[in-house]
Structure formats: structure tokens, C-alpha cells
Amino acid sequence: MRLFLLVSFIVFVYLETYGFSDDRQALLQLRSQVSEKKRVVLSSWNNSVPLxxxxxVRCGLKHKRVTGLNLGGLQLxxxxxxxxxNLSFLxxxxxxxxxFGGTIPHEVGSLLRxxxxxxxxxxxxxxLPSGLFNCTRxxxxxxxxxxxxxxxxxxxxxxxxxLVLNLGKNNLKGKLPASIGNLTSLxxxxxxYNDMQGEIPDDIARLTQMAGISLSNNYFSGNFPFHVYNWPSLEVLSISSNRLYGSLRPDLGxxxxxxxxLFLGSNYFTGVIPTTLTNISNLQALGIENNKLRGSIPWSFxxxxxxQIMALNGNSLGSYSSGDLEFLDALTNCxxxxxxxxARNRLGGPLPTSITNLSRDLSDLQLGKNFISGSIPHDIGNLIGLQSIGLQENMLTGLLPASLGKLSGLGELYLYSNRMSGHIPSSIANITMLAELYLSNNSFDGMVPSSLGNCSQMLYLYLGFNKLTGIIPWEIMQIPSLIHLVLESNLFTGSLPKDVGQLQNLVLLTxxxxxxxxxxxxxxxxxxxxxxxxxxxxSFGGSIPDISGFLGVESVDLSNNNLSGSIPRYFASFSLLWLLNLSINNFEGNVPIEGVFQNxxxxxxxxxxxxxxxxxxLQLKPCLVETPPRRADHPSLLKKVVIGVSVGISFLLLLFIASLRWFRKRKNDHLTNNQTPLTLGAFHEKISYGDLRNATDGFSSSNLIGSGSFGTVFKALLPGESNVVAVKVLNMQRRGAMKSFMAECKSLKDIRHRNLVKLLTACSSIDxxxxxxxxxxxxxxxxxxLDVWLHPEEVEEVHRPLTTLAxxxxxxxxxxxxxxxDYLHVQCHEPIAHCDLKPSNVLLDNDLTAHVSDFGLAQLLLKFDEGSFLNQLSSSGVRGTIGYAAPEYGMGGQPSIHGDVYSFGVLLLEVFTGKRPTNELFGGNFTLLSYTKSALPERVLDIADKSICHKGLRVGFPISECLTLVLDVGLRCCEESPSxxxxxxxxxxxxxxxxxxxxxxRRTARS
Structure with a gap:
């Protein structure tokens, strides 16, 4: 007994001397590295308090060594x-x-317990420190x-x-190691949320105990991971936002x-939704959004x-027919x-009244951007839990139900771009939580309810492109939170309420x-x-009020009013301003030349x-400068005579030059006027302005496709036609627009090629x-x-392609x-230089076949001499786009087929690297060309667009060799010397x- 006590005493002394002191010292060192302001949280860590x-801190019961350290959530x-x-018992x-910043110390690998x-x-x-993997327990x-x-x-x-491994939301790269299959207890x-890539290794199939797996937001590729079929205990599977493809097995459920x-969204899955999924009684959340699924949504759901959650948006589900929404009837049982x-499918047919019988817990209902017709059921207010409703961009008609006012928790109501009519019910104002109200592009009429002022949390109010009348309610100006107020294209009368100044947070006023x-x-x-x-x-009148405080303003359009007075000089200091439109008013006086007025x-x-x-x-007349009369004196008489003779000679010389230019211009105008009917006569029957206005719904923003140097492009369905067309409306106030119009007509009237966008007809009229x-x-x-496909991150999500280009x-x-x-340069009866080739001017059809467009700068080369070239230059001031234009154009070189070759080379490099020539990465002598050239051939995969390496390629495909050959073509097209x-x-x-x-x-079928 005495011997046992002696041994115990020796052990205790040893631990106190060495073990406790090591733990104490380690924790004090840990505390010393904590930021000074946060050390007070660990104030008990001192020598006056037992360890x-x-x-x-938690210690073991026997040896009193530190076994647990819980510093979570202390914001250290x-x-x-x-x-x-040194906390070896931890x-x-x-x-x-x-x-905490810095790295994980390698010494963590010593914590073997x-x-x-x-x-x-x-x-x-x-x-990740390699020593960490010594902690095998x-x-x-x-x-x-x-x-x-x-x-x-x-x-x-x-x-x-x-058992649990969580490395999500870091910047990890590379492939998932096959050794993960050794974690059989996982x-x-x-x-x-990493940057991992490659296929999911087959070895992962050995993890038969798996209950939850999350691989979302990476770059994993290959077919749907069939390994999951070996995990019968799996409860959570999330592999959204990767590059997986293939169809879902019918027996998946x-x-x-x-x-x-089950989250499989934002991949490239095809086929139909497996009906066996509806056999999973425990299924709570299903997300297969943003894929390429087709067919119907099973009513058996x-x-x-x-x-609880069904997210199938962004697919091709439905057949535009009335049976597409039957699944909503069935969901009333859930x-x-x-x-x-x-949303964003092909669902058609009338909106069923059964949606009013859906779960009272339903908070988010999104059916927008489909082909749904009919009206919104009157009893929509029964869904008292709704916080967001999306029915935008459908074909809904009828009235806006007054029962919407019962949805006291509704924050978002999206109904824009439908065919609804009638008054906006005043009951909307009962939704005091409403933050976003989008009713634009319908046919609502009557007055805007003044009670909307009760929606004190409103952020976005969009009522544009309707038939609303009356005055703008001053009560709306009492909503302090308002950020966007859009009331354009209605029939409002009266003045702008003076209370508009209370909208301190207003960013957009339309x-x-x-x-x-x-x-x-x-x-x-x-x-x-x-x-x-x-x-x-x-019809606003008077002068522009003092808005000199709008230092962050980007666009100001006051055109086509009755405003008068002088143009305020403070506009010159608005450094972010890219549009100041003061045209068609009654302004007078001198136009400034500083700041933005230089552009x-x-x-x-x-x-x-x-x-x-x-x-x-700006082509304005010069301002007259009044000078006070001076006394004439005899010595200056001779000087005046000399000046008068000089002026007379100069005037005659100018008159002679002007006469020559007038005769030349008359001749050219005669040729142009004679050619215009021939140019337009080669097309189908011309169409009127009124027809185009109706076909584009008044050139509505909902039909806007894009904009270019000289115009804006809309989609439209012309009278008597069955196919949608693209309408490019020229901005005739933009200098060079008329020449752009004629250039496209001349270039495209007689040429035919399957990879050219076909010009159907033209409209030359008066609005x-x-x-x-x-x-x-x-x-x-x-x-x-093509630009949208190469840079989807730069466009709104709704316009992004659902996949990437292989x-x-x-x-x-x-x-x-x-x-x-090649056709334009060699095979046409007259060589044509496009002069503005870039990805935004390459359009893709349903099969991703490319069509070159926008010939507004094109030149018929055989009719071009130096004089006409310089005249074109002085009138348009444009010869391509920065980054794509050949270097000789920057030194006054003439348009040529060699310039097109250079632009094509840049475009090719951008297609396969995914980087614009104007990317912020490039500057000085470091360009897209040198960036590509320096990587060939050894590092070609380092510069290639990452999505190329993971889509549609068989195992062992020699991608490096293929890319090297393609990029070499691009580099040879971009030689500095045109010859x-x-x-x-x-x-x-x-x-x-x-x-x-x-x-x-020769050409494999497109995926």
C-alpha cells in the first residue's frame, strides 16, 4: 500500500512538474498569440487559477491533463x-x-489522441498540413x-x-483523391464551394455508411455519380452547380x-424526372433546377x-399545353x-384555381417565365403564408384580385410582362410588408391608389408601360425606403410632386x-x-433645378420636354455620367466644354x-462674342485694308473649295439616292414603322435583346409571320448611323452564306x-x-445559358x-471587310451554329480609295473595337481583309482561353497574345477555359495537343505585320x- 502511494505521489509530482506545466505553458502561449483586444475573454488563464x-478548458478525471479546449464563437x-x-492529451x-488567420501549425500533427x-x-x-493526417483517431x-x-x-x-469530414467553402483545387475510399466509416x-475538378472517383463507392454528401459548387465533371446507388443509408445528397451530365436513372428513387x-441543380442533366422519386416517403427537399430536363412534372409528387421544397426551375419541362400544370392539383396533398x-420552363395552360388550396405554410411560389394563361384565382389570398409570388412573363389576363391584400406577410409580387388589365386594387396597400411590386408591361388602367403610401417598407415600385392615368400620388413620395420608382410610358398628368425630395434613398427615377x-x-x-x-x-418647363449634389449619377435624360434656361455647368463634374440627354428642349446659351461635355x-x-x-x-453654331467699339485712328487704316483684302481672298478660296465639295457631294448623293431603292428592293416587302412598333410592344424593354454602336435590337413577331425576328432600330441621332444603315444594306443585299445572319427586310420611314x-x-x-456563352458571369442570371460550350x-x-x-474576302463578287469582328457580333442558333452579324462598319474594298476612306473616318470615327482591331488601324491604316484576320485570331484565342483581350490581367506589353504564346505547348491547360477540360471528352482525350494546334492558328492570325x-x-x-x-x-452532333 505504501509502495502504491509512493508511486502515485511520484507520478503526481512528475505530472505537476512536467505535464501540467507543459499544458499550462502551451495555453499561455496560445493566449499570447490572440489579438490583444480579445485576450480579456481568456482572463482566467493565469497562474493564480488552477489549470x-x-x-x-476541460481536464481528464485521472491524470488532470487538458483533454478538451472549446474556444468556439469567441471572435478571437x-x-x-x-x-x-504540446497538449498531448487533447x-x-x-x-x-x-x-484566426495564418496557417494551421504543423505541430497539430502531434496530437495523436x-x-x-x-x-x-x-x-x-x-x-492543409500533412502532419494533420497523423491524427489517425x-x-x-x-x-x-x-x-x-x-x-x-x-x-x-x-x-x-x-465519421464527419467538412472542408467546404475554401479554395481547394485539384481532384478528389482516390484514397477517400479508405474512409469506410465516413x-x-x-x-x-471549392474549385475541385475532375470526375468523382469510383473509390468513393466503398463509403457504404454514407448518410450525407455535399459536393456542390465545384467543377466536378462526368456522368451522374452512380456510386450513390451503393449508399442505401444516404439521407442528404447535394451535388448542385457542377458539370455533371447524363440522365437520371429511372429507378433512382x-x-x-x-x-x-436531393439537390442536383445547375448541372447538365438530361432526360425526364424519374417517377420513382415520388416513392420516397421521407423526401423533404428536391432541387434539380437549371438543367436540361424535359417531359412533364409527375403528378404523383x-x-x-x-x-417541403420543390425546385425544378430553369429546365425545359412542359409542352406548352393545358395538362402541364396538373401536378399543382396533386400538390395540394403536400x-x-x-x-x-x-419558373423558366415550358409550362402552358390556364393557371388552376386549385393553387389556392396549397399548403398554408407555402411562402414562396414561383411560376414566372412560362406560357401560363388564364387569370389569377380570386381566392389567392387564402395562401396566408406567402412571402413571394412570381408570375411574371406569362400570358395571364384578367384583374388583379383584391384578396391579395390578405397576404400581410407578402414581400415580393412579380407580375410584369403579362396581359392583365383593370384597376390596381387599393387593398394592395394592406400588405404593409411589401418591398417589391412589379406590375410593369401590362394593361392596368385608372389611378394609382394613394394608399400605396402605407407600404412604408417598399424598395422597388415598377408600374411602367401600362395605361395608368391621373396624377402621381404625393403619398408615394412619403415612402422613405424607396430605391426604384418606375412609372414610365403611362398617361400620368399634372406635375412631379414637390415631396419627391423626401426620397433620400432613391437611386432610379423613371x-x-x-x-x-x-x-x-x-x-x-x-x-x-x-x-x-x-x-x-x-412637357416639363422652366429651368433644371439644382441637382449638383447628384455626384454619383450615371444617366440623366431630360429630352423632349419644354425645359429652358442655360445648361448648368456642374454637369461637367459628374465623373460617373455616361448619358446626359438634353435634346429637343428650349435651352439657350453656351454649352460647356469641360468634363463630360468633352465626349x-x-x-x-x-x-x-x-x-x-x-x-x-456637337455641331453647334459658335457663340458671338460682343466687343466694345474702339476709336478709329489713322495709323490703323492701312492694317484694316490689309486685313480686309486677306479676308476677301480667303473667302473666295473657301468658296471655291466649297463649290468643289458641293458638286462632289451632289454626285455622291445622286449615286446614293439611286442605289437606295435598289438596295432595299432586293429584300422582301418593306414594313412600316407602325407595324414594327406594334410587333415590339412599343419597343418595350421586355423585348430588348441588346444594343450596339448605332442601334438597339428587339425581338418581334411580325404581322402575318410565324417566326420571331430581330429588329435593329438605328439611333439616328448618333453620328454615322445613316452610313451604318447603308453599309449593312450594301454588304448584305446580294451575299448568301449559311453562317451569315440573314437580313430579311428594312424599314425607312418616319416615326x-x-x-x-x-x-x-x-x-x-x-x-x-457568343459573348454571352463565353462570359455568362457578366450577364443577369435569367439570360445566362444553362450550360457551357464544349x-x-x-x-x-x-x-x-x-x-x-473566307467567303467575304475571296468568294464574293467584291471583297468585303467586316471591320468589327468580336464575340458579341457572332450569334448562335438553336444548334449553336454561328452566324456573323453587324455589318455597320463593313467596307466594299474594290470601291474604296484613300479619299473616301479618310472621309468615312472623319464621319464615323470608328474602325472596330478596342482589343480586336488590328494594330495598323490605330496608325491610320485602311480597312482590309488582313484586319479581319487579326480580329478573328483574337476572337479564337478568347473562345478557347475564356479571357477577353481587355481583361484586367493584361496591360502594357502583356496581352492576350503574349499570355497565350508563353504557355504553348507545355502549359496550355493552364490558360484554357476550365470548362473545356471537363465536358464531353472521352477518357484519355489528347486535349493538350488539340488546344495547342488550335491556339497556334489564332496566334498566326495575329501577326503584327498584315502580310x-x-x-x-x-x-x-x-x-x-x-x-x-x-x-x-467533320461535324459531330451538338449537345
């Missing part, structure tokens, strides 16, 4: 001390939800929401006891009987009574439904094309957050007959206001421009473009040769 009584800063590796370490490690929600960076490893980089080491497989795997959450989103009058209130200048103000097409494309002042001065491009109107009508390209698809597109350039550039005929041959070599066929 095991320190706050957030600083770095993690390497002394933490079992649980929680440093999550803090602000560690079972639970969480460092999530910090600012840790660098690589780990059961849970959570490092999500940091800034770790590089790859997941293969040593991960040594953590064979791991139940939860989270790797979402039978193979995942316990699944509760009504059997899944636990269903009493736990919270969210339904089937009141254009109404019947408003009176003076603009001085209080308008109080809206200091304003970025865009559009008041054009009214004629920013400032429009035509139609003000009493304006003078300004820069030369309803007596202004010159010219438009060109082309065949419609439903897949949009290597073969990109190769086919550049071959299409090269073929048409050294590859001819387009040679470029076509070489690209076709690459396609035949690597893809075995």
Missing part, C-alpha cells in the same frame, strides 16, 4: 500558436467561428469556411476512423429509399406528403410545402413618356443617392436652336413624332451571342466564323484538319 479551472483574432502541439479542439477538430469559420489559409474534422488552397493530399485516406462528407434532401419554384408638365421641383436635388433619372417625353457620345443637345459653342462634334426612323429586320438567333462546340463555332470570312498573317482560307483548312484528326468526323 483545470480555466474557462473553456490573431494566429494559432505552434505550442498547441481529445477535442474547437476553434471555430473566430477570426485527437478525435474532434473544428477550425471552421476563420481566416486560415495555406495548404480523428472522428470529426471540420475546416469549412476558410481560405485553404492547393489540393487535398492523398494522406487523407489514413484517417480511417473518420457518414458525412462536405466539400462544397428505389435505390435511395432514405433520402431526405402529391404522394410525397413530407415534401401540407408541409414551403417553396415551389418551376417617369418618361407620360403627360407630365409644370416645373421640376427644387426639392429634387435632395435625392442625393440618385444614379439614374429619366424624365424624357413629357459627344455622352452628351446629346440637338434640337435646342438657341444653344451655341461646345465641342466641334409618330415626325423623326427619321430606320430599322433592319434579321432572322432571330435564339441562342444569343471543346468541339467551340471548334465548330470558330470554323463557322472562319468560313464566312505575315494566315489567310482565312488557310485558317479554315487547318481548323477543319484539327477537327477531323481529333473528332473523327
Amino acid at each position: 483545470c479551472n480555466w474557462d473553456k 483574432g490573431g494566429v494559432i500558436s505552434p505550442y498547441i502541439g 481529445i477535442s479542439l474547437n476553434l471555430s467561428d473566430n477570426s 485527437l478525435r474532434y477538430l473544428s477550425m471552421s469559420l476563420n481566416f486560415l489559409e495555406g495548404e 480523428l472522428l470529426k474534422l471540420s475546416l469549412h469556411s476558410n481560405h485553404f488552397v492547393q489540393y487535398i493530399p492523398s494522406e487523407l485516406g489514413s484517417l480511417k476512423k473518420l 457518414k458525412s462528407l462536405s466539400l462544397g 428505389n435505390l435511395l429509399p432514405k433520402i431526405r434532401t 402529391g404522394k410525397v406528403q413530407n415534401l 401540407t408541409q410545402l414551403v417553396r415551389i419554384n418551376v 417617369l418618361g413618356d407620360n403627360k407630365l408638365s409644370g416645373q421640376l421641383p427644387q426639392t429634387l436635388g435632395n435625392c442625393l443617392s440618385m444614379k439614374a433619372i429619366f424624365l424624357q417625353g413629357n 459627344a457620345s455622352t452628351v446629346l443637345v440637338f434640337g435646342n436652336k438657341n444653344l451655341c459653342g461646345g465641342i466641334r462634334e 409618330f413624332k415626325g423623326n427619321e426612323f430606320k430599322a433592319l429586320i434579321y432572322e432571330f438567333m435564339p441562342s444569343g451571342s 471543346l468541339l462546340e467551340r471548334l465548330n463555332i470558330v470554323i463557322d466564323v472562319a468560313s464566312v470570312l 505575315n498573317r494566315l489567310a482565312m482560307s488557310e485558317a479554315v483548312k487547318e481548323l477543319i484538319s484539327v477537327r477531323e484528326k481529333f473528332f473523327k468526323s
Whole structure:
């Protein structure tokens, strides 16, 4: 007994001397590295308090060593001390939800007893330390929401006891190591929101105990991971936002009987929705949005009574027919439904009244951008839990139900671009939580309810393009939270309420094309957050109020009013202003020449007959400078005579030059006037302005496709036609627009090629206001421009393609473009230089076949001499687009086919690297060309667009060799000397040769 006590005493003394002191020292070192302001949280960590009584510290019962350290959620800063590796008895370490930076110390690998490690929600960076994988007893490893980089080491497989692994929301790259298959005890795997890529390894199939897996928001590719069929215990599967493709197995639901959450959105899945999914009684959340699914939505989802979320938006579901919405009838049995989103599909037929019987817990109902007809059921107010309704861009008719006023929790109501009519019910004002109200582009009439002023939390109010009458209620100006107020294209009368100055947060004010009058209130200048103000097409009078405080404004359009006085000079200091339209008013006096007034494309002042001065491009008369009369004296008489003779001679010389130019212009005008009927006569029957206005719904923004240098493009369905067309409306106030119109007519009237956008007809007329109107009508390209496909992140989500372009698809597109350039340069009866080739001027049809468009700068080369070239230059001031224009154009070189070759080379490099020539990465001598050239051939995959490497390629495909050959063609097209550039005929041959070599066929079917 005495011996036992002696041994125990010795052990205790040893631990106190060495073990306790090591733990104490380690924790004090850890505290010393915490940011000074946060150390007070660990004030109990001092030598006057026993170690095991320190706050957030847990010790073992026998040996009294530190076994647990829980510092989660204390918002501690600083770095993690390497002394933490001395806590050799540590079992649980929680440093999550803090602000630790730096790296994970390698000494963590010394914690061999560690079972639970969480460092999530910090600012840790660098690589995952290899020593970490020495902690082979780990059961849970959570490092999500940091800034770790590089790859997941293969040593991960040594953590064979791991139950939970969460590395999501970092910057991890590379492939998922095959050694993950060694983690056979793993139940939860989270790797979402990283930059990982490659196929999901087959070895993962060994994880048969898996209950939850999240791989979303990466770049994983390949077919649907059939490994999940080996996980019968799986409850959560989230692989959204990757590059997976293939169809979903029909028996998917039978193979995942316990699944509760199934998120497969934003991939490239095709086929139909497996009906077996409706057999999963535990299914609570289903998300297969933004794929390529087709067919119907199974009505049998009504059997899944636990269903809470259904997200199938952004597919091709439905057949435009009345049976498409039957599933909504069945969903009335799902009493736990919270969210339904089937927007952006092909669902047709009338909106069923059964939607009013859906779950009272339903908070989000999204049916927008389909082909739904009928009216909104009167009892929509029964869905008292609704917080967001989306029915926009359908074909709904009828009235807006008054029962909407019962939805007291509604925050968002989207009904724009339908065919609804009648008054806006005053009961809308009962929805005091309403933040976004979008009713634009319908046929609502009557007055705007003044009670809308009760919606004190309103942020966005869109009532434009309706038939609303009366005055603008001053009560709306009492909504302090309002950010956007859009009332354009209605029939409002009266003046702009002076209370508009109370809208301190207003960013956008659009009141254009109404019947408003009176003076603009001085209080308008109080809206200091304003970025865009559009008041054009009214009858406002008086002078412009003091809006000098609008320092962040970007657009000001006051055109077509009765405004008078001088143009305020403070506009010159608005550094962000890109549009100042003061045209067609009664302004007078001198136009400033400073600041924004130096750019004629920013400032429009035509139609003000009493304006003078300004820069030369504005073409205003010079301002007269009055000088006081001076006494005549005899010595100056001779000087006056000399001056008078000089002026007379100069006048005669100018008169002679002007006469020559007048005769030459008359001759050219005669030729032009004689050619115009022939040019337009080659097309189909010309169409009137009124027909075009009706076909585009008054040139509505809902039909807007895009805009270019000289005009705006709308989609339209012409009278008597069955196909949609594209209508390019020329901005005749833009200098050079008429020449652009004639250039397109001349270029396209007699040429035919399958890769040219077909010009169907033209309109040369007068609009309803007596202004010159010219438009060109082309065949419609439903897949949009190549630019949108290459840079989808730069466009609104609704306009983004649902997929990315595979290597073969990109190769086919550049071959299409090269073929048409070869045709224009060599095979036409007169060579044509396009002069503005870039991705936004390459349009794609349903099959992703490329069509070159926008010949507004094209030149018929055989009719071009130096004089006419310089004249064109002085009148249009445009020769292509920065980054794509050949270098010789910047030094006054003439348009040539060699310039097109250079532009094509830049376009080809952009197609396969995914980088614009104007990318912020480039500057000085470092260009897209040098960037590409420096990478060939060894590092070609480093510069290639990442999506190319993961879509539609067989295993072992020699992608590096293929890309090297293609990019070499682009570089040879971009030689600095025009004579050294590859001819387009040679470029076509070489690209076709690459396609035949690597893809075995001339043109593989498009995916």
C-alpha cells in the first residue's frame, strides 16, 4: 500500500512538474498569440487559477491533463500558436467561428489522441498540413469556411476512423483523391464551394455508411455519380452547380429509399424526372433546377406528403399545353410545402384555381417565365403564408384580385410582362410588408391608389408601360425606403410632386413618356443617392433645378420636354455620367466644354436652336462674342485694308473649295439616292414603322435583346409571320448611323452564306413624332451571342445559358466564323471587310451554329480609295473595337481583309482561353497574345477555359495537343505585320484538319 502511494505521489509530482506545466505553458502561449483586444475573454488563464479551472478548458478525471479546449464563437483574432502541439492529451479542439488567420501549425500533427477538430469559420489559409493526417483517431474534422488552397493530399485516406469530414467553402483545387475510399466509416462528407475538378472517383463507392454528401459548387465533371446507388443509408445528397451530365436513372428513387434532401441543380442533366422519386416517403427537399430536363412534372409528387421544397426551375419541362400544370392539383396533398419554384420552363395552360388550396405554410411560389394563361384565382389570398409570388412573363389576363391584400406577410409580387388589365386594387396597400411590386408591361388602367403610401417598407415600385392615368400620388413620395420608382410610358398628368425630395434613398427615377408638365421641383436635388433619372417625353418647363449634389449619377435624360434656361455647368463634374440627354428642349446659351461635355457620345443637345459653342462634334453654331467699339485712328487704316483684302481672298478660296465639295457631294448623293431603292428592293416587302412598333410592344424593354454602336435590337413577331425576328432600330441621332444603315444594306443585299445572319427586310420611314426612323429586320438567333456563352458571369442570371460550350462546340463555332470570312474576302463578287469582328457580333442558333452579324462598319474594298476612306473616318470615327482591331488601324491604316484576320485570331484565342483581350490581367506589353504564346505547348491547360477540360471528352482525350494546334492558328492570325498573317482560307483548312484528326468526323452532333 505504501509502495502504491509512493508511486502515485511520484507520478503526481512528475505530472505537476512536467505535464501540467507543459499544458499550462502551451495555453499561455496560445493566449499570447490572440489579438490583444480579445485576450480579456481568456482572463482566467493565469497562474493564480488552477489549470483545470480555466474557462473553456476541460481536464481528464485521472491524470488532470487538458483533454478538451472549446474556444468556439469567441471572435478571437490573431494566429494559432505552434505550442498547441504540446497538449498531448487533447481529445477535442474547437476553434471555430473566430477570426484566426495564418496557417494551421504543423505541430497539430502531434496530437495523436485527437478525435474532434473544428477550425471552421476563420481566416486560415495555406495548404492543409500533412502532419494533420497523423491524427489517425480523428472522428470529426471540420475546416469549412476558410481560405485553404492547393489540393487535398492523398494522406487523407489514413484517417480511417473518420465519421464527419467538412472542408467546404475554401479554395481547394485539384481532384478528389482516390484514397477517400479508405474512409469506410465516413457518414458525412462536405466539400462544397471549392474549385475541385475532375470526375468523382469510383473509390468513393466503398463509403457504404454514407448518410450525407455535399459536393456542390465545384467543377466536378462526368456522368451522374452512380456510386450513390451503393449508399442505401444516404439521407442528404447535394451535388448542385457542377458539370455533371447524363440522365437520371429511372429507378433512382428505389435505390435511395432514405433520402431526405436531393439537390442536383445547375448541372447538365438530361432526360425526364424519374417517377420513382415520388416513392420516397421521407423526401423533404428536391432541387434539380437549371438543367436540361424535359417531359412533364409527375403528378404523383402529391404522394410525397413530407415534401417541403420543390425546385425544378430553369429546365425545359412542359409542352406548352393545358395538362402541364396538373401536378399543382396533386400538390395540394403536400401540407408541409414551403417553396415551389418551376419558373423558366415550358409550362402552358390556364393557371388552376386549385393553387389556392396549397399548403398554408407555402411562402414562396414561383411560376414566372412560362406560357401560363388564364387569370389569377380570386381566392389567392387564402395562401396566408406567402412571402413571394412570381408570375411574371406569362400570358395571364384578367384583374388583379383584391384578396391579395390578405397576404400581410407578402414581400415580393412579380407580375410584369403579362396581359392583365383593370384597376390596381387599393387593398394592395394592406400588405404593409411589401418591398417589391412589379406590375410593369401590362394593361392596368385608372389611378394609382394613394394608399400605396402605407407600404412604408417598399424598395422597388415598377408600374411602367401600362395605361395608368391621373396624377402621381404625393403619398408615394412619403415612402422613405424607396430605391426604384418606375412609372414610365403611362398617361400620368399634372406635375412631379414637390415631396419627391423626401426620397433620400432613391437611386432610379423613371417617369418618361407620360403627360407630365409644370416645373421640376427644387426639392429634387435632395435625392442625393440618385444614379439614374429619366424624365424624357413629357412637357416639363422652366429651368433644371439644382441637382449638383447628384455626384454619383450615371444617366440623366431630360429630352423632349419644354425645359429652358442655360445648361448648368456642374454637369461637367459628374465623373460617373455616361448619358446626359438634353435634346429637343428650349435651352439657350453656351454649352460647356469641360468634363463630360468633352465626349459627344455622352452628351446629346440637338434640337435646342438657341444653344451655341461646345465641342466641334456637337455641331453647334459658335457663340458671338460682343466687343466694345474702339476709336478709329489713322495709323490703323492701312492694317484694316490689309486685313480686309486677306479676308476677301480667303473667302473666295473657301468658296471655291466649297463649290468643289458641293458638286462632289451632289454626285455622291445622286449615286446614293439611286442605289437606295435598289438596295432595299432586293429584300422582301418593306414594313412600316407602325407595324414594327406594334410587333415590339412599343419597343418595350421586355423585348430588348441588346444594343450596339448605332442601334438597339428587339425581338418581334411580325404581322402575318410565324417566326420571331430581330429588329435593329438605328439611333439616328448618333453620328454615322445613316452610313451604318447603308453599309449593312450594301454588304448584305446580294451575299448568301449559311453562317451569315440573314437580313430579311428594312424599314425607312418616319416615326409618330415626325423623326427619321430606320430599322433592319434579321432572322432571330435564339441562342444569343457568343459573348454571352463565353462570359455568362457578366450577364443577369435569367439570360445566362444553362450550360457551357464544349471543346468541339467551340471548334465548330470558330470554323463557322472562319468560313464566312473566307467567303467575304475571296468568294464574293467584291471583297468585303467586316471591320468589327468580336464575340458579341457572332450569334448562335438553336444548334449553336454561328452566324456573323453587324455589318455597320463593313467596307466594299474594290470601291474604296484613300479619299473616301479618310472621309468615312472623319464621319464615323470608328474602325472596330478596342482589343480586336488590328494594330495598323490605330496608325491610320485602311480597312482590309488582313484586319479581319487579326480580329478573328483574337476572337479564337478568347473562345478557347475564356479571357477577353481587355481583361484586367493584361496591360502594357502583356496581352492576350503574349499570355497565350508563353504557355504553348507545355502549359496550355493552364490558360484554357476550365470548362473545356471537363465536358464531353472521352477518357484519355489528347486535349493538350488539340488546344495547342488550335491556339497556334489564332496566334498566326495575329501577326503584327498584315502580310505575315494566315489567310482565312488557310485558317479554315487547318481548323477543319484539327477537327477531323481529333473528332473523327467533320461535324459531330451538338449537345
